[in-house]
Amino acid sequence: MKRTINGRTWEGDATVLDEMERSIAETKRRQESVPQEELDAALKTITEYLATGWSTGGGRRLRQFVWSLWNGHHLINLFDLSSGLDGRLTDAVTVVFRGAMVGALSEDQKRGVLQRSGEFSRWEAARAATPEDEEVLYPPFQIDAEELRKLAYSVEQTNKRIEQERRAEEARYTAQERGCRV
Numbered sequence: 001m002k003r004t005i006n007g008r009t010w011e012g013d014a015t016v017l018d019e020m021e022r023s024i025a026e027t028k029r030r031q032e033s034v035p036q037e038e039l040d041a042a043l044k045t046i047t048e049y050l051a052t053g054w055s056t057g058g059g060r061r062l063r064q065f066v067w068s069l070w071n072g073h074h075l076i077n078l079f080d081l082s083s084g085l086d087g088r089l090t091d092a093v094t095v096v097f098r099g100a101m102v103g104a105l106s107e108d109q110k111r112g113v114l115q116r117s118g119e120f121s122r123w124e125a126a127r128a129a130t131p132e133d134e135e136v137l138y139p140p141f142q143i144d145a146e147e148l149r150k151l152a153y154s155v156e157q158t159n160k161r162i163e164q165e166r167r168a169e170e171a172r173y174t175a176q177e178r179g180c181r182v
Contacts, residue, residue: 030102034095039104042095043113049089050117058085063119063139065093069100070110077142 002011005021046062053059061084064076085093099105114120126138141148 027103031104034099034102034104036104038095039099039109042092042099043109045088045092046096047113047117050113050119054118054122058089060139060142061085062089062093065097066110066113066117066119067139069096069105070114075141080142 001014001017002009003014003017003021005017006024046066050059050062050066054063061081065081067073068076081093082090096105114123123136123138127136130136143151
């Protein structure tokens with residue numbers, strides 16, 4: 001069976017195509033649940049605040065939020081974010097986050113916030129001041145080096161335990177396939 005869904009022609013089982021069409025419609029409905037004018041207003045609020053208030057506590061929180069949307073490399077404490085902003089900025093973050101979660105927030109919109117607020121320029125300055133053998137830490141982390149070392153150790157240990165569990169599960173599965181008991 002052939003069917004045109006979202007301007008593209010697909011061929012396959014009617015049930016699968018029905019499910020795909022429902023899924024695409026649901027995704028579109030979620031994206032449209034964040035009105036573009038509301039998203040634009042929220043992005044403008046965040047951009048304007050970062051242009052002048054980037055060095056404040058709220059600015060630090062917003063920088064971490066916006067950069068995490070852009071590249072996903074920065075840890076952000078959601079409790080700190082939610083408790084450290086005024087109502088206007090909290091509302092803007094809520095709209096932008098919701099837009100990001102449902103796919104209504106575009107890369108161009110994220111880039112625009114970072115450009116117009118001066119964040120890209122500040123990142124470039126941090127990059128220029130960072131020795132070549134170090135990672136650029138921008139925006140700065142909230143935790144110090146000792147806390148990061150402890151965190152790294154815990155992550156290593158957790159990864160080792162997970163790998164051991166994965167190997168044990170794999171061995172059990174292999175033994176079951178052979179009709180053995182472990």
